[in-house]
Amino acid sequence: MPGNTTWNFSRKRFFLTLGLSILIWLVSGLAQVLLNRGEFGAYIFGMGCEITGYPIAQCVSSNQTLRILLTYIVNVFFWFWVIHLFWGWFNKRGN
Numbered sequence: 001m002p003g004n005t006t007w008n009f010s011r012k013r014f015f016l017t018l019g020l021s022i023l024i025w026l027v028s029g030l031a032q033v034l035l036n037r038g039e040f041g042a043y044i045f046g047m048g049c050e051i052t053g054y055p056i057a058q059c060v061s062s063n064q065t066l067r068i069l070l071t072y073i074v075n076v077f078f079w080f081w082v083i084h085l086f087w088g089w090f091n092k093r094g095n
Contacts, residue, residue: 009084017087021079028075029053 003044009017032051049059052071055078 014086017074017080017083020083021076024079024083025053025072025076028057028079030053032057 029051032053040070050062050068052058052068053075056071056075058071060071061064
C-alpha cells in the first residue's frame, strides 16, 4: 500500500500521532509545573531548572543538555506509543 511506514500505517497518521504526542508531552510539562510548585520552584522563578514533562518528570539543571534532550525524547516516544496503541485498539473495536 503506497504511503505506508514501517509500522503499517500511513505517513499522515504517523505525523498526526507524532504531533499529538508532542502536544500531550507539552501539556504534561505544564501540569508538572502546576502540580509540583514547591519542587519545581526553581523553574518557576528562573533558577536554571528544566522541567521534562511526564512520564519521566524531573527538574534537571539547565547545564545537562544531553540528559534533558534524552528525557524529552523518551517522554515523546512514550506518548507516541500510547496514542498509537489506543488508536489501533479503537480501530479494531470499530471494525
